[in-house]
Amino acid sequence: MDLNTVWFILITVLFTGFFFLEGFDYGVGILLPFLGRNDRERRVVINTIGPVWDGNEVWMLTAGGALFAAFPHFYATFFSGAYLALVLMLVALILRAVSFEFRSKDESPTWRNRWDWIIFSGSLVPALLWGVAMSGLLYGLPVDARMNFTGNFFDLLSPFTLAGGLTAVAVFTLHGAAYLSLKTAGEIRERARAAAMKVWPAAVILLVVYVVLAGTTTDFFDHVGFNPGVVPVAAILALISVRYFLGTGKDGWAFVMTAFSIVCSVVALFIGLFPRLLVSSMNPEWSLTIYNASSSQYTLKVMTIVALILVPFVLVYQGWTYWVFRKRLTVDSELEY
Amino acid sequence: MxxxxxxxxxxxxxxxxxxxxxxxxxxxxxxxxxxxxxxxxxxxxxxxxxxxxxxxxxxxxxxxxxxxxxxxxxxxxxxxxxxxxxxxxxxxxxxxxxxxxxxxxxxxxxxxxxxxxxxxxxxxxxxxxxxxxxxxxxxxxxxxxxxxxxxxxxxxxxxxxxxxxxxxxxxxxxxxxxxxxxxxxxxxxxxxxxxxxxxxxxxxxxxxxxxxxxxxxxxxxxxxxxxxxxxxxxxxxxxxxxxIRVQPMKMAAAEALWNTEDPAAMSLFTIGNEKERRDVFAIRIPGALSFLVYNRFSGEVRGINQLQDEYEQTYGPGDYVPPVAVSYWTFRIMVGxxxxxxxxxxxxxxxxxxxxxxxxxxxxxxxxxxxxxxxxxxxxxxxxxxxxxxxxxxxxxxxxxxxxxxxxxxxxxxxxxxxxxxxxxxxxxxxxxxxxxxxxxxxxxxxxxxxxxxxx
Structure with a gap:
């Protein structure tokens, strides 16, 4: 296996980790105004992700940095091409990042309510845009022979990419609800489970539509690379099984299945892309691939060594934090903030 | 713009x-x-x-x-x-x-x-x-x-x-x-x-x-x-x-030093004309810049005009002079x-x-x-x-x-x-x-x- 492929796999891992972890952060944020009926309940909801959301978001920053280091042409083409979408996303992420800290710094209900809705939109908008953007890579964007994006904001929008955005929102919301039912006790837990039940049909239908559109409007199932085969089917089946686990009160399994569904979806998308990173809708020959968009072999080698040394440490200590905060929270828990 | x-x-x-x-x-x-x-x-x-x-x-x-x-x-x-x-x-x-x-x-x-x-x-x-x-x-x-x-x-x-x-x-x-x-x-x-x-x-x-x-x-x-x-x-x-060794132009701009000097004076206060590259009004301490650079009161410090000529020879025709007023004043505010x-x-x-x-x-x-x-x-x-x-x-x-x-x-x-x-x-x-x-x-x-x- 060449280093370009190794880095394609590492990028897949980083995006999978990002959507798995930030997926429930976004979901919890989207559910916040609906599940917390008073200030203390909302604080409980926020505190389920309070100690971990920032570390989870680093997965996104690392994925961005890794793309820059390993596939700089992709980083340049895609980030400048999706300019306005990214501006929108950055505004949402900036507001969300300060809201967790700023929310509690004033007692006034108006102030807190305003920040709660900022957390809501700061979670909804990135979820939607990430779904659209990742789908755009496979659907194709107008990229010319010199790797320049020649379209505008609306080239990002198509039935397939919009389905991708909505699916991401629905699945992350379900994932967040499953996480909340796992991390809380009492009334909030019941409400989280009820919310999961409500979101579940939409999530399943959207994911099915998304996979069908992938088959009909992209070369997902028939392009020259690998056939993704059972992976997207596994994503759908895992999501369907969530309903059973919710009904029988097996919160842990419900969460594992939403997580597994997200992992399969991301992996399937990257399998469909391989060995491309961004499909050109103008000419398949002009697609950005792991070869024409990559760094030099030397840089890839250095970065491989660095990643092999550092990633295990990160996994261990990030895993440790989930162990430290493993207890379920209730309104009677001792809450920081 | x-x-x-x-x-x-x-x-x-x-x-x-x-x-x-x-x-x-x-x-x-x-x-x-x-x-x-x-x-x-x-x-x-x-x-x-x-x-x-x-x-x-x-x-x-x-x-x-x-x-x-x-x-x-x-x-x-x-x-x-x-x-x-x-x-x-x-x-x-x-x-x-x-x-x-x-x-x-x-x-x-x-x-x-x-x-x-x-x-x-x-x-x-x-x-x-x-x-x-x-x-x-x-x-x-x-x-x-x-x-x-x-x-x-x-x-x-x-x-x-x-x-x-x-x-x-x-x-x-x-x-x-x-x-x-x-x-x-x-x-x-x-x-x-x-x-x-x-x-x-x-x-x-x-x-x-x-x-x-x-x-x-x-x-x-x-x-x-x-x-x-x-x-x-x-x-x-x-x-x-x-x-002064690796980016002499940066230092020359920080000091608004238009021409090479030896010993080089340090500017305490300069109002310059950036376009014509000359001082309009300046208070300068003789030899002080050389002292800062070499720890003695003599030694050549290259100026903006000479560096511009040098860079044109190395990198081809072009303007290699940074915005001098901004460089000069930000440097002074920082040090001050x-x-x-x-x-x-x-x-x-x-x-x-x-x-x-x-x-x-x-x-x-x-x-x-x-x-x-x-x-x-x-x-x-x-x-x-x-x-x-x-x-x-x-x-x-x-x-x-x-x-x-x-x-x-x-x-x-x-x-x-x-x-x-x-x-x-x-x-x-x-x-x-x-x-x-x-x-x-x-x-x-x-x-x-x-x-x-x-x-x-």
Whole structure:
């Protein structure tokens, strides 16, 4: 296996980790105004992700940095091409990042309510845009022979990419609800489970539509690379099984299945892309691939060594934090903030 | 305005703004870790009170740093895609390592620190704060490794129309990095010192409750700030001597030295005509610049005109003179602020040693306002070092005008510029309001005996 492929796999891992972890952060944020009926309940909801959301978001920053280091042409083409979408996303992420800290710094209900809705939109908008953007890579964007994006904001929008955005929102919301039912006790837990039940049909239908559109409007199932085969089917089946686990009160399994569904979806998308990173809708020959968009072999080698040394440490200590905060929270828990 | 100018303006605004918060994070994280360690080793609950009080302000500041830092990671690709193509092989690696090695560490452990007061032993809790401090400061090392390449390219070859890395260790052992990082670190220590001393001064003036906590904090702030300020001045001097070797044009612009001189005079105050490259009015000390550079009163320092000729021969026809007035004044404001800081800290130190600082209200009032001095020096320092490198984005390798995204139009950049500026302005108002409020609230004394640490 060449280093370009190794880095394609590492990028897949980083995006999978990002959507798995930030997926429930976004979901919890989207559910916040609906599940917390008073200030203390909302604080409980926020505190389920309070100690971990920032570390989870680093997965996104690392994925961005890794793309820059390993596939700089992709980083340049895609980030400048999706300019306005990214501006929108950055505004949402900036507001969300300060809201967790700023929310509690004033007692006034108006102030807190305003920040709660900022957390809501700061979670909804990135979820939607990430779904659209990742789908755009496979659907194709107008990229010319010199790797320049020649379209505008609306080239990002198509039935397939919009389905991708909505699916991401629905699945992350379900994932967040499953996480909340796992991390809380009492009334909030019941409400989280009820919310999961409500979101579940939409999530399943959207994911099915998304996979069908992938088959009909992209070369997902028939392009020259690998056939993704059972992976997207596994994503759908895992999501369907969530309903059973919710009904029988097996919160842990419900969460594992939403997580597994997200992992399969991301992996399937990257399998469909391989060995491309961004499909050109103008000419398949002009697609950005792991070869024409990559760094030099030397840089890839250095970065491989660095990643092999550092990633295990990160996994261990990030895993440790989930162990430290493993207890379920209730309104009677001792809450920081 | 064209897309290039707008993109530069946007980069300047979001980056300088981000750097309002970064030095305080770097410096304060170490100071709070020191306070908490002191609490653990001494068992004195007053140190826990201090840790919690300054910790709260640290977190408000940290949130702003994190939020504005996300833009930094994305904007190279968004606005500087040609730079990203040309430099990705070299610039992406330290950025990715920064995320892997440093961002994870500071973000993950800060979460544990905030929520872990009653879940971890005091010793482990203090260790977690040290990991936050180390993570934050490691991130500075890596981002400065990337920036150092832009100032002083090393370990690369020009191949396939881009700069490719040939020696990773050259990147890490870049002399520029190991002069720049200590400068940034020391300035961060100074920034945190002034922040703590300044807010403590406000409480000492008001004779707030728990005066002892603020007396102690004031001492910590002054000593810490003094260490940072002395170091930053010493390193800064070394940096200037280094700059004259590798980026002589930057130094010439900083001094508005139009022509080569030997011995070279140092400008105390110059009003110049940038277009005609001459002084309109100047007060200059003969030989002083040579002394700063060579530690003796003679020695050639090259001027702007001669360097322009040299660069035309090396790089072809073009204008290689950076904006002189901006370089000259930002350099002077930075250095001036630094020495003013030193002076204030020496007076504060004398006041601490002689008697009770509460009896020096004038000094305390000055120290409150001095919180802004290191922030001013940090900002002007970066504006200087980036502006005086122009027209290059990567010295000698790529011009800024060749680095901008060629597919992002002026309208799009104008839109994002307005959006970010408005958003940042609103956040600044909220941030300052919250910091002021929580700085004023003062400390809540823990119930006696209830918060004693476990045996150590």
């Amino acid at each position: 064209d897309a290039l100018l707008l993109a530069r303006l946007q980069f300047a605004i979001v980056t300088v703004y981000h750097f309002f918060f970064v030095p305080l994070t770097l410096g304060l994280s170490v100071l709070i870790a020191l306070m908490e360690s002191r609490y653990v080793t001494s068992g004195d609950p007053r140190y826990k009170t201090m840790t919690k009080f300054w910790g709260k302000l640290f977190l408000i500041n940290f949130a702003m740093g994190v939020a504005t830092g996300i833009v930094q990671e994305f904007q190279f690709g968004m606005n500087w895609s040609e730079y990203s193509r040309f430099m990705g092989d070299i610039f992406g690696a330290p950025l990715a390592i920064e995320a892997l090695l440093a961002f994870y560490m500071e973000s993950v452990f800060l979460g544990v620190w905030i929520f872990g007061w009653n879940k971890l032993s005091p010793k482990l809790h203090a260790t977690v704060m040290w990991l936050v401090a180390i993570g934050s400061n490691l991130s500075a090392v890596w981002i400065l490794a990337a920036n150092s390449f832009m100032q002083q390219p090393v370990g690369y070859a020009l191949r396939n129309g881009r700069a490719e890395m040939t020696d990773f260790f050259a990147l890490l052992t870049n002399e520029h990095l190991w002069i720049q990082w200590p400068h940034v670190f020391a300035s961060a220590v100074a920034t945190a010192g002034f922040f703590v001393a300044g807010i403590s001064a406000w409480h000492l003036l008001r004779k707030s409750d728990n005066l002892e906590i603020f007396r102690r904090s004031f001492r910590w702030g002054v000593v810490y700030g003094l260490v940072g300020t002395v170091l930053v001045i010493l390193v800064g001097h070394t940096q200037a001597q280094y700059m 602020a630094g020495f003013l800081m030193l002076l204030l800290l020496l007076f504060s130190l004398r006041a601490i040693m002689k008697d009770d600082v509460v009896d020096s209200p004038r000094l305390l009032r000055l120290m409150l306002w001095a919180i802004g001095l290191p922030i001013l020096a940090n900002s002007t320092g970066w504006i200087f070092t980036e502006m005086a490198r122009q027209p290059w984005i990567v010295f000698g390798l790529q011009r800024t005008s060749d680095a901008v995204s060629n597919t992002v139009g002026a309208g799009e950049v104008a839109f994002s510029l307005v959006v970010f500026t408005l958003l940042y302005a609103v956040l600044m108002i909220v941030d300052v309001k919250l910091l002021t409020r929580y700085a004023r609230v003062g400390v809540v004394e823990p119930a006696p005996g209830a918060e004693a640490p476990q045996a150590v």
